[in-house]
Amino acid sequence: xxxxxxxxxxxxxxxxxxxxxxxxxxxxxxxxxxxxxxxxxxxxxxxxxxxxxxxxxxxxxxxxxxxxxxxxxxxxxxxxxxxxxxxxxxxxxxxxxxxxxxxxxxxxxxxxxxxxxxxxxxxxxxxxxxxxxx
Amino acid sequence: xxxxxxxxxxxxxxxxxxxxxxxxxxxxxxxxxxxxxxxxxxxxxxxxxxxxxxxxxxxxxxxxxxxxxxxxxxxxxxxxxxxxxxxxxxxxxxxxxxxxxxxxxxxxxxxxxxxxxxxxxxxxxxxxxxxxxxxxxxxxxxxxxxxxxxxxxxxxxxxxxxxxxxxxxxx
Numbered sequence: 575x576x577x578x579x580x581x582x583x584x585x586x587x588x589x590x591x592x593x594x595x596x597x598x599x600x601x602x603x604x605x606x607x608x609x610x611x612x613x614x615x616x617x618x619x620x621x622x623x624x625x626x627x628x629x630x631x632x633x634x635x636x637x638x639x640x641x642x643x644x645x646x647x648x649x650x651x652x653x654x655x656x657x658x659x660x661x662x663x664x665x666x667x668x669x670x671x672x673x674x675x676x677x678x679x680x681x682x683x684x685x686x687x688x689x690x691x692x693x694x695x696x697x698x699x700x701x702x703x704x705x706x707x708x
Numbered sequence: 709x710x711x712x713x714x715x716x717x718x719x720x721x722x723x724x725x726x727x728x729x730x731x732x733x734x735x736x737x738x739x740x741x742x743x744x745x746x747x748x749x750x751x752x753x754x755x756x757x758x759x760x761x762x763x764x765x766x767x768x769x770x771x772x773x774x775x776x777x778x779x780x781x782x783x784x785x786x787x788x789x790x791x792x793x794x795x796x797x798x799x800x801x802x803x804x805x806x807x808x809x810x811x812x813x814x815x816x817x818x819x820x821x822x823x824x825x826x827x828x829x830x831x832x833x834x835x836x837x838x839x840x841x842x843x844x845x846x847x848x849x850x851x852x853x854x855x856x857x858x859x860x861x862x863x864x865x866x867x868x869x870x871x872x873x874x875x876x877x878x879x
Contacts, residue, residue, distance in 0.1 A: 595732055599762065617793045624764050628732045671806040674773055677765040684800050 585609070585649075586642040592631045598640065599624055605642050609649040610706055618685040619704050623651050625678040626700050630655040634698055648687070648703040656697040663691040663698075710734060712759075713741045721752040721820045723813060727759025730767035738767070742774045746781075752820040753778060756813050758789035768803050775807050782824055784808070788816040 585605040590598055602623045606616035623640065630638035634655025641652045662676070664683060669676045682702070683689045689702040711734035714725045722745050730738060745753060753774065757763075775785040787809045790798065798804040808828035810816050819826050 592732065596729060599729075599731075614792075617796075620762075621764060621793075621797065624731065624762075628764060628766060631732060668802045671802040672772060672776055674769045674776075675765070677768055677801050681765055681797060681800050 581645065583644040584641070585644065586640060589637060589639050590627055590630075591637040595624065595627055595631065598627055602642070606649065609644055611649065611704060612707060615704055619649065619651075622682045622686050622702060622704075623653070625682045626651070626653040626702075629653075629660075629678050629700075630657065630698070633657055633660065644706075647706050647708070649706060650701065650703045652699060652701045654697060654699040659695055660691070660693040660698050663693050664689070711737055713738060715741065715745055717749070717751070718817075721754055721817065722749075723754045723756055723816075725756040725759065727761075729762040730760060730770075731762065731764050732766045735766040735770050739770045739773065742770065743777075746774060746777055746783075750781065750783065752784045752786065754813055754816040754820065755785065755787050756789055756816075757787055757794055758791070758812070760790065760794055763794045763797055765797075765801065768797065768801055771798075771807055772803060779806075784820060784824060786810060786816040786819055786828075788813045 585608060586601060599620050602620045603616060606619040611619055623642075627638065627640060630653055634657030638653055638655035641650075641654075643650050660679075663679065665676070665680055668680050679691070679700075682700075686702040687705045689700065692699045692701075711726065711728040711730055713727075716723050716725075724742065724745060726738060728734065742753065745751070755771070771785065771787070778785050785807055787798065787804075787807055789812045790809060795804075795809065798807070798809060808819060810819060810828050815828075819828055
Protein backbone atom coordinates (compact mmCIF):
# COMPACT_ATOMS: atom_id res chain seq x y z
CA UNK A 575 0.00 0.00 0.00
CA UNK A 576 2.98 2.26 0.50
CA UNK A 577 5.54 2.01 -2.26
CA UNK A 578 5.19 2.07 -6.01
CA UNK A 579 4.11 -1.31 -7.29
CA UNK A 580 6.95 -2.85 -9.23
CA UNK A 581 4.61 -4.91 -11.38
CA UNK A 582 4.72 -4.14 -15.04
CA UNK A 583 2.45 -6.15 -17.26
CA UNK A 584 2.95 -5.75 -20.99
CA UNK A 585 -0.28 -5.89 -23.01
CA UNK A 586 1.04 -5.05 -26.46
CA UNK A 587 4.37 -4.50 -28.15
CA UNK A 588 4.46 -4.20 -31.90
CA UNK A 589 5.50 -2.24 -34.93
CA UNK A 590 2.89 -0.50 -37.02
CA UNK A 591 2.45 1.33 -40.30
CA UNK A 592 -0.47 2.98 -42.11
CA UNK A 593 -2.07 -0.37 -42.93
CA UNK A 594 -2.31 -1.28 -39.24
CA UNK A 595 -4.18 1.75 -37.93
CA UNK A 596 -7.70 0.29 -38.00
CA UNK A 597 -6.57 -3.11 -36.71
CA UNK A 598 -4.70 -1.46 -33.87
CA UNK A 599 -7.91 0.19 -32.69
CA UNK A 600 -9.53 -3.19 -32.22
CA UNK A 601 -6.45 -4.40 -30.40
CA UNK A 602 -6.48 -1.30 -28.16
CA UNK A 603 -10.15 -1.80 -27.34
CA UNK A 604 -9.20 -5.27 -26.13
CA UNK A 605 -6.30 -3.93 -24.05
CA UNK A 606 -8.54 -1.28 -22.50
CA UNK A 607 -11.14 -3.87 -21.57
CA UNK A 608 -8.48 -6.17 -20.11
CA UNK A 609 -7.17 -3.27 -18.06
CA UNK A 610 -10.62 -2.65 -16.62
CA UNK A 611 -11.27 0.83 -17.96
CA UNK A 612 -14.89 1.97 -17.92
CA UNK A 613 -16.48 1.91 -21.38
CA UNK A 614 -16.27 5.69 -21.97
CA UNK A 615 -12.61 5.72 -21.00
CA UNK A 616 -11.96 2.70 -23.20
CA UNK A 617 -12.96 4.78 -26.16
CA UNK A 618 -10.71 7.61 -25.00
CA UNK A 619 -7.83 5.18 -24.76
CA UNK A 620 -8.50 3.86 -28.27
CA UNK A 621 -8.77 7.40 -29.63
CA UNK A 622 -5.56 8.55 -27.90
CA UNK A 623 -3.51 5.70 -29.33
CA UNK A 624 -5.16 6.11 -32.73
CA UNK A 625 -4.24 9.81 -32.85
CA UNK A 626 -0.63 9.15 -31.90
CA UNK A 627 -0.23 6.23 -34.26
CA UNK A 628 -1.72 8.40 -37.02
CA UNK A 629 0.78 11.15 -36.17
CA UNK A 630 3.65 8.70 -36.42
CA UNK A 631 2.39 7.42 -39.77
CA UNK A 632 1.91 10.92 -41.17
CA UNK A 633 4.81 12.83 -39.66
CA UNK A 634 7.09 10.22 -38.16
CA UNK A 635 8.40 8.42 -41.16
CA UNK A 636 5.38 6.25 -41.91
CA UNK A 637 5.84 3.67 -39.19
CA UNK A 638 6.59 3.28 -35.52
CA UNK A 639 6.47 1.11 -32.46
CA UNK A 640 3.63 0.81 -29.98
CA UNK A 641 3.93 -0.44 -26.45
CA UNK A 642 1.04 -0.81 -23.97
CA UNK A 643 1.46 -1.87 -20.37
CA UNK A 644 -0.10 -1.77 -16.95
CA UNK A 645 1.78 -0.28 -14.02
CA UNK A 646 1.00 1.70 -10.90
CA UNK A 647 -2.77 1.58 -11.33
CA UNK A 648 -2.62 2.97 -14.84
CA UNK A 649 -2.71 1.78 -18.39
CA UNK A 650 0.30 3.21 -20.23
CA UNK A 651 1.07 3.59 -23.87
CA UNK A 652 4.17 4.62 -25.73
CA UNK A 653 4.36 5.41 -29.43
CA UNK A 654 7.79 5.99 -30.89
CA UNK A 655 8.97 6.78 -34.38
CA UNK A 656 12.17 7.75 -36.15
CA UNK A 657 10.75 10.69 -38.08
CA UNK A 658 12.18 14.19 -38.25
CA UNK A 659 10.52 15.32 -35.01
CA UNK A 660 7.54 17.53 -34.31
CA UNK A 661 7.72 21.30 -34.67
CA UNK A 662 4.91 21.94 -32.21
CA UNK A 663 4.75 19.13 -29.70
CA UNK A 664 2.05 20.16 -27.23
CA UNK A 665 -0.01 23.23 -27.99
CA UNK A 666 -1.31 25.18 -25.00
CA UNK A 667 -4.40 26.24 -26.86
CA UNK A 668 -6.71 24.22 -29.04
CA UNK A 669 -6.29 24.92 -32.73
CA UNK A 670 -8.92 27.38 -33.98
CA UNK A 671 -12.11 25.56 -34.98
CA UNK A 672 -11.67 26.57 -38.61
CA UNK A 673 -8.08 25.42 -39.16
CA UNK A 674 -7.69 22.12 -40.92
CA UNK A 675 -5.17 20.22 -38.87
CA UNK A 676 -3.03 19.99 -35.78
CA UNK A 677 -5.73 18.63 -33.48
CA UNK A 678 -4.40 15.16 -32.78
CA UNK A 679 -2.08 15.92 -29.88
CA UNK A 680 -4.44 18.49 -28.43
CA UNK A 681 -7.27 15.99 -28.31
CA UNK A 682 -4.98 13.32 -26.95
CA UNK A 683 -3.91 15.52 -24.10
CA UNK A 684 -7.52 16.31 -23.22
CA UNK A 685 -8.46 12.66 -22.85
CA UNK A 686 -5.40 11.29 -21.06
CA UNK A 687 -4.31 11.61 -17.44
CA UNK A 688 -0.67 12.02 -18.37
CA UNK A 689 1.08 12.79 -21.63
CA UNK A 690 4.74 13.42 -22.32
CA UNK A 691 6.22 14.20 -25.71
CA UNK A 692 9.92 13.88 -26.37
CA UNK A 693 10.80 14.97 -29.88
CA UNK A 694 13.96 15.75 -31.77
CA UNK A 695 15.83 15.02 -34.95
CA UNK A 696 16.06 11.36 -34.08
CA UNK A 697 12.31 10.93 -33.80
CA UNK A 698 9.40 11.32 -31.46
CA UNK A 699 8.35 9.34 -28.43
CA UNK A 700 5.00 9.99 -26.81
CA UNK A 701 4.22 8.34 -23.51
CA UNK A 702 0.89 8.61 -21.77
CA UNK A 703 -1.43 6.98 -19.29
CA UNK A 704 -5.02 6.72 -18.21
CA UNK A 705 -5.86 6.03 -14.58
CA UNK A 706 -7.58 2.74 -13.92
CA UNK A 707 -10.64 2.73 -11.65
CA UNK A 708 -9.71 2.07 -8.04
CA UNK B 709 -14.78 -1.87 -41.04
CA UNK B 710 -14.40 0.67 -43.78
CA UNK B 711 -16.36 3.79 -44.60
CA UNK B 712 -19.48 4.02 -46.70
CA UNK B 713 -21.11 7.17 -48.00
CA UNK B 714 -24.42 7.76 -49.71
CA UNK B 715 -25.46 11.11 -51.15
CA UNK B 716 -29.02 12.16 -51.86
CA UNK B 717 -29.83 15.52 -53.33
CA UNK B 718 -32.81 17.58 -52.23
CA UNK B 719 -34.09 21.03 -52.94
CA UNK B 720 -31.46 23.34 -51.52
CA UNK B 721 -29.52 20.72 -49.60
CA UNK B 722 -27.85 17.35 -49.88
CA UNK B 723 -27.82 14.61 -47.27
CA UNK B 724 -24.66 12.57 -47.03
CA UNK B 725 -25.06 9.43 -44.95
CA UNK B 726 -21.69 8.37 -43.57
CA UNK B 727 -21.22 5.01 -41.87
CA UNK B 728 -18.25 3.03 -40.61
CA UNK B 729 -14.94 4.36 -39.36
CA UNK B 730 -13.43 7.67 -40.32
CA UNK B 731 -9.68 7.84 -39.93
CA UNK B 732 -6.46 8.44 -41.85
CA UNK B 733 -7.27 5.58 -44.19
CA UNK B 734 -10.82 6.63 -45.07
CA UNK B 735 -10.80 10.42 -44.71
CA UNK B 736 -9.70 10.97 -48.32
CA UNK B 737 -12.71 9.00 -49.60
CA UNK B 738 -15.08 11.20 -47.64
CA UNK B 739 -13.27 14.34 -48.74
CA UNK B 740 -13.66 13.28 -52.36
CA UNK B 741 -17.36 12.55 -51.97
CA UNK B 742 -18.05 15.81 -50.17
CA UNK B 743 -15.98 17.88 -52.57
CA UNK B 744 -18.01 16.48 -55.48
CA UNK B 745 -21.21 17.17 -53.60
CA UNK B 746 -20.22 20.77 -52.94
CA UNK B 747 -19.13 21.27 -56.53
CA UNK B 748 -22.35 19.81 -57.90
CA UNK B 749 -24.51 22.65 -56.74
CA UNK B 750 -25.30 25.55 -54.51
CA UNK B 751 -26.41 23.46 -51.56
CA UNK B 752 -26.26 23.15 -47.83
CA UNK B 753 -24.81 19.81 -46.78
CA UNK B 754 -26.17 17.63 -44.01
CA UNK B 755 -23.84 14.94 -42.75
CA UNK B 756 -25.87 12.10 -41.26
CA UNK B 757 -23.38 10.45 -38.91
CA UNK B 758 -25.76 8.07 -37.13
CA UNK B 759 -23.84 5.12 -38.55
CA UNK B 760 -20.39 6.53 -37.89
CA UNK B 761 -18.72 4.42 -35.23
CA UNK B 762 -15.36 6.10 -35.05
CA UNK B 763 -13.93 9.49 -35.97
CA UNK B 764 -10.53 10.96 -35.20
CA UNK B 765 -8.83 14.23 -36.10
CA UNK B 766 -8.32 13.09 -39.69
CA UNK B 767 -12.10 13.04 -39.98
CA UNK B 768 -12.43 16.41 -38.26
CA UNK B 769 -10.06 17.90 -40.83
CA UNK B 770 -12.45 16.81 -43.60
CA UNK B 771 -15.46 18.28 -41.79
CA UNK B 772 -13.67 21.60 -41.26
CA UNK B 773 -12.39 21.80 -44.83
CA UNK B 774 -15.88 21.29 -46.24
CA UNK B 775 -17.39 23.62 -43.66
CA UNK B 776 -14.96 26.35 -44.72
CA UNK B 777 -15.73 25.87 -48.42
CA UNK B 778 -19.45 26.02 -47.79
CA UNK B 779 -19.10 28.99 -45.47
CA UNK B 780 -17.27 30.95 -48.15
CA UNK B 781 -20.22 30.28 -50.45
CA UNK B 782 -22.71 31.31 -47.75
CA UNK B 783 -23.77 27.72 -47.36
CA UNK B 784 -23.68 25.46 -44.35
CA UNK B 785 -22.50 22.13 -43.14
CA UNK B 786 -24.69 20.57 -40.44
CA UNK B 787 -23.85 17.38 -38.57
CA UNK B 788 -26.78 15.16 -37.63
CA UNK B 789 -27.11 12.10 -35.43
CA UNK B 790 -23.52 11.79 -34.24
CA UNK B 791 -23.13 9.20 -31.50
CA UNK B 792 -21.69 9.96 -28.09
CA UNK B 793 -18.07 9.32 -28.97
CA UNK B 794 -18.19 11.29 -32.22
CA UNK B 795 -19.94 14.13 -30.43
CA UNK B 796 -17.22 14.05 -27.80
CA UNK B 797 -14.43 14.62 -30.29
CA UNK B 798 -16.41 17.37 -32.03
CA UNK B 799 -16.76 19.13 -28.69
CA UNK B 800 -13.24 18.51 -27.35
CA UNK B 801 -11.71 19.89 -30.51
CA UNK B 802 -13.94 22.95 -30.58
CA UNK B 803 -15.16 22.02 -34.06
CA UNK B 804 -18.76 21.92 -32.85
CA UNK B 805 -18.44 25.68 -32.31
CA UNK B 806 -18.43 26.21 -36.06
CA UNK B 807 -20.37 23.17 -37.26
CA UNK B 808 -23.85 22.91 -35.80
CA UNK B 809 -24.71 19.47 -34.46
CA UNK B 810 -28.30 18.33 -34.20
CA UNK B 811 -29.86 15.03 -33.08
CA UNK B 812 -31.04 13.80 -36.45
CA UNK B 813 -31.48 14.59 -40.13
CA UNK B 814 -35.02 16.04 -39.82
CA UNK B 815 -33.68 18.54 -37.29
CA UNK B 816 -30.85 19.38 -39.69
CA UNK B 817 -33.32 19.89 -42.54
CA UNK B 818 -35.35 22.20 -40.33
CA UNK B 819 -32.20 24.15 -39.52
CA UNK B 820 -31.01 24.63 -43.10
CA UNK B 821 -34.54 25.56 -44.17
CA UNK B 822 -34.43 28.43 -41.70
CA UNK B 823 -31.67 30.04 -43.71
CA UNK B 824 -27.96 30.62 -43.30
CA UNK B 825 -28.10 32.38 -39.96
CA UNK B 826 -30.35 30.04 -38.08
CA UNK B 827 -28.84 28.69 -34.92
CA UNK B 828 -29.20 25.15 -33.69
CA UNK B 829 -31.43 24.95 -30.63
CA UNK B 830 -29.41 24.95 -27.44
CA UNK B 831 -30.69 21.54 -26.50
CA UNK B 832 -30.45 20.29 -30.02
CA UNK B 833 -27.04 18.77 -29.73
CA UNK B 834 -26.59 15.45 -28.08
CA UNK B 835 -23.50 17.02 -26.63
CA UNK B 836 -25.49 19.25 -24.35
CA UNK B 837 -23.64 17.68 -21.43
CA UNK B 838 -21.32 20.65 -21.25
CA UNK B 839 -23.44 23.74 -20.80
CA UNK B 840 -20.40 26.01 -21.01
CA UNK B 841 -19.88 25.07 -24.62
CA UNK B 842 -22.22 26.96 -26.91
CA UNK B 843 -23.61 24.83 -29.67
CA UNK B 844 -24.61 27.81 -31.71
CA UNK B 845 -23.03 28.16 -35.06
CA UNK B 846 -22.67 31.88 -35.07
CA UNK B 847 -18.99 32.54 -35.44
CA UNK B 848 -18.12 36.07 -34.34
CA UNK B 849 -15.40 36.10 -36.95
CA UNK B 850 -17.84 35.46 -39.73
CA UNK B 851 -18.66 38.26 -42.08
CA UNK B 852 -21.94 39.90 -41.43
CA UNK B 853 -24.65 38.95 -43.76
CA UNK B 854 -26.57 41.68 -45.36
CA UNK B 855 -28.07 40.53 -48.55
CA UNK B 856 -29.21 37.04 -48.01
CA UNK B 857 -32.80 36.27 -48.84
CA UNK B 858 -34.53 34.14 -46.29
CA UNK B 859 -35.11 30.75 -47.70
CA UNK B 860 -38.67 29.53 -47.91
CA UNK B 861 -39.44 26.78 -45.46
CA UNK B 862 -41.62 25.31 -48.14
CA UNK B 863 -39.73 23.78 -50.97
CA UNK B 864 -42.32 24.88 -53.52
CA UNK B 865 -40.01 27.06 -55.58
CA UNK B 866 -36.77 25.40 -56.46
CA UNK B 867 -35.61 28.38 -58.48
CA UNK B 868 -35.08 30.86 -55.68
CA UNK B 869 -32.25 33.05 -56.88
CA UNK B 870 -29.31 33.50 -54.57
CA UNK B 871 -26.92 36.36 -54.98
CA UNK B 872 -23.87 34.22 -54.58
CA UNK B 873 -24.78 31.22 -56.65
CA UNK B 874 -21.37 31.46 -58.27
CA UNK B 875 -19.00 28.59 -58.45
CA UNK B 876 -16.65 27.00 -55.98
CA UNK B 877 -15.57 29.29 -53.25
CA UNK B 878 -12.14 28.06 -52.45
CA UNK B 879 -9.27 29.86 -54.06
